[in-house]
Amino acid sequence: xxxxxxxxxxxxxxxxxxxxxALELAWHQASRRAGFQEFDGPVLESLELFTAKSGEEIERxxxxxxxxxxxxxxxRPEMTPTLARMVAARANSLPKPIKWYCVPQFFRYExxxxxxxREFFQWNVDVxxxxxxxxxxxxxxxxxxxxRILGLGEQDVVLRVSDRRFLRRMLRSIDVEExxxxxxxxxxxxxxxxxxxxxxxxxxxxxxxxREILAWCERMPLDQAPELAEVxxxxxxxxxxxxVEPDFKIVRGLAYYTGPVWEIFxxxxxxxxxxxxxxxxxxxxxxxxxxxxxxxxxxxxxVLRELLQRKGLEPEPAARVEVFVVPxxxxxxxxxxxxxxxxxxxxxxxDAPYGSPKLSKALKxxxxxxxxxxxxxxxxxxxxGAVRVKDLASGDERKxxxxxxx
RNA sequence: GUGGGUGUAGCUCAGCUGGUUAGAGCGCCAGGUUGUGGUCCUGGAAGCCGGGGGUUCGAGUCCCCUCACCCACCCCA
Numbered sequence: 001x002x003x004x005x006x007x008x009x010x011x012x013x014x015x016x017x018x019x020x021x022a023l024e025l026a027w028h029q030a031s032r033r034a035g036f037q038e039f040d041g042p043v044l045e046s047l048e049l050f051t052a053k054s055g056e057e058i059e060r061x062x063x064x065x066x067x068x069x070x071x072x073x074x075x076r077p078e079m080t081p082t083l084a085r086m087v088a089a090r091a092n093s094l095p096k097p098i099k100w101y102c103v104p105q106f107f108r109y110e111x112x113x114x115x116x117x118r119e120f121f122q123w124n125v126d127v128x129x130x131x132x133x134x135x136x137x138x139x140x141x142x143x144x145x146x147x148r149i150l151g152l153g154e155q156d157v158v159l160r161v162s163d164r165r166f167l168r169r170m171l172r173s174i175d176v177e178e179x180x181x182x183x184x185x186x187x188x189x190x191x192x193x194x195x196x197x198x199x200x201x202x203x204x205x206x207x208x209x210x211r212e213i214l215a216w217c218e219r220m221p222l223d224q225a226p227e228l229a230e231v232x233x234x235x236x237x238x239x240x241x242x243x244v245e246p247d248f249k250i251v252r253g254l255a256y257y258t259g260p261v262w263e264i265f266x267x268x269x270x271x272x273x274x275x276x277x278x279x280x281x282x283x284x285x286x287x288x289x290x291x292x293x294x295x296x297x298x299x300x301x302x303v304l305r306e307l308l309q310r311k312g313l314e315p316e317p318a319a320r321v322e323v324f325v326v327p328x329x330x331x332x333x334x335x336x337x338x339x340x341x342x343x344x345x346x347x348x349x350x351d352a353p354y355g356s357p358k359l360s361k362a363l364k365x366x367x368x369x370x371x372x373x374x375x376x377x378x379x380x381x382x383x384x385g386a387v388r389v390k391d392l393a394s395g396d397e398r399k400x401x402x403x404x405x406x
Numbered sequence: 407g408u409g410g411g412u413g414u415a416g417c418u419c420a421g422c423u424g425g426u427u428a429g430a431g432c433g434c435c436a437g438g439u440u441g442u443g444g445u446c447c448u449g450g451a452a453g454c455c456g457g458g459g460g461u462u463c464g465a466g467u468c469c470c471c472u473c474a475c476c477c478a479c480c481c482c483a
Contacts, residue, residue, distance in 0.1 A: 007474070053483085060407080061481065078483045111407080113477070253483055276482085298483090328441050363443035378441060392443070 008110075008118025015317050019308075020121065022315035023150070023301055024103055027123040030146035031101040034138065036125055039100045041082035047072040049081045053255065053286060063107045063118075075107035079124045079298070080256070080280070081287060087128055088289025096129030096292075115272045115303045125277075126296030128284060133227075136260045136279060136295055137234035143264060143275050143297055144240050150304075151313040157274065159240070160247035161232075161262035164278070166225040167251065170216060174209045182254050184213075189251035191217060192269075213248075220246040231260050256280045259295070266307050274307060275299035319370030324392075325352035326362040328378035336377040339387060339405070343375075346406065350375075367392060375405070 005011050012020060031038070047064050063075040076082060079102060087098060102124050109118060125142055127135045140159055147157055167185065176184055184204060190197040191214075202210040222229060228246055235244045243264075252261045259279030266274065277297020285291040308314045323343055327336035333356045343350040351369055353362055366374040376388040381399060389405075390397045 004474080050483085061483090080483070108482085110481070111479090112475085113479095116482085253481095256483065272482090326442090358439080359441055360439060360443065365443085367443045374443085376441075380441090388441095390442080395443085397442085 006118070008112040010117060010119065018317035019305060019315050020301060023304060024121070024123075026146045026149040027101075027103055027299070029149055030142050031123075031125060034099075034142045034145070036099045036101040036142070038102060039083075039086070040102050040104060041076075041079070041086060043076055043105070044073050045076055045082060047074045049085065050074055050077060053081065053283070061108050061110050063109050076104065077106055077108045079104055079106075079122075080126075080283065080296075083124075083126060083128075084284050084287035084289060087284055087292070088287055091284070091290045091292065097135065098126075098128040100128075101125045115306060117302060121301040123299040124296060126294060128294045129292045130295070131281070131293040133230040133234040133260075134237070136231050137238045137240070139277060139295060139297055140235060140244070140262060141238040141240050143277070143299060144243050146299070147264070147274070147304075150308060150315070152307070152311065154242040156267055156307075156311060157243065157264050158245055158267050159243045159262055159264045160245050160250045161228070161235075161260060162247055162250040163225060163228045163231070163260050164257050165259060166228055167248075170213075170221070170224065170248075174205075174212050176205065176209070180204060185251045185254065188213065188217070188249055191249050216248045220248050222246060227259065252276055252278060256283060258282060262297075264299075266310075270310075271307055272303050274303050317370075319372070321349040321351045321369050321371050323348055323350040323373050323375055324362075324366035324369050324371035325350055325375045325377065326359065326366060327352070327356045328359055328376055330356040332356070332377045332379060332382065335382050339375055339377055339402070342402075343405070348406065 010016070028038070047059070047062070050062060051059055059074075062077055065073065067073050083100070087094070103121060104124065105119060105121050107119050110116070112118060123146070125139050127139060140161075144157075144159065167188075168181070171181060171184060184201065187194075187197045187200050187204070198210065198214060201213060204210075205213070222232075225246075232241070232244065232246065235241050250261055250263055252263065257278040258281045261276075261278035263273040263276040265271070275297055277295070279293070279295040281293040281295075282291065284294050305314070325336050325340045325343070327333045336352055336356075340350050340352045351371070353365060356362075357365070363374060372392060374390040374392055376390060376397075378388065381387055385403075386399050386401050387405065388397050389400045
């Protein structure tokens, strides 16, 4: 065998590409109709940009190398540092709130497995400069809107939401020390997936406090979470309450989030999170910008694709062309090409064989092209300035004057 | 980076305890059908049996190594 794609990297043959485009189209639609503007940044950034906030150990998961000028660089594994950098540079001149989105390709050097490769596309939606709960609810609504465009409803997906401030406060109320916090949060995050997580919590905190936490996971103590109640109220205003469930077990990455945190899962709970986001006030400032509140989410293509496949909702590739032009005999090759170009000029996507294969073969090609109609260019009709238009689904044919062809 | 499973045609897979020139279905190409596609029939192309080494008279089949893929862990920004 010759060359293959690198481990964790994907080839997009046309059928796969069609699915990717359909996802991207849904993402663009949902973003734009909610007033988000598209932006993008460099695929390659200085290594330091990514290690500054997340720590050096993150380098293990980066495609990092030295370029020819001996600069340490890395392929982007996420958008937030770039976004923060870009916003910081123009923060004073941009009207607030800043509502931006992008559909970048990311690279992470890690072991490929279900729902994760070394390269993927991820839709990112962010709001910078808004502290209202309405902003949190709106980005959730935008994420769900894209899923709805793709055919996923409240019976298919669920958005689980918690709040970092609330999590901290609850842990403090049972005297979990600051140094234990990240470890404890880590195990809470794992409760759903890891059978040993509950045991580990007991070992760390003792039976009494561990049970308290498990009770909160069973039934969210909403009466003690005013900030979450506010977000849930905003979710009702944005019409997404059917999708949203408060859940104590939603934690997410420890380095970033400061307020509401949420993830979207398939209802069956078989896959990784389809999307995840939250509020990260303070992060823009940490990247050297002004101290603006910020929030957003990411939705990757890999898990989403998997989910759509399981639900039988994987988008079908569109027909290659609308019309297939067929010369009926070799002397009709030139007239057929005239018809072809005429159609294309009018904005109709059309294709035709390069030569003049047997009619049966040409019709087979027409069939494979996905065209709804075939235009048969034959000597008899051509002499009258006409062609035959065949409906490929029904087989019906009718004679059409060239000038009436659309 | 750690552990387990699997590698045979473009795809899905057969190939019994080692035994001649490695098979099927789908797909692709051609013909049956010189102005009519989808169905059907016939034929064809396509495989260093993932790669390397070993055992053996003989390896797709057994052993070792390696690589890739899948699953789980780590991580999830």
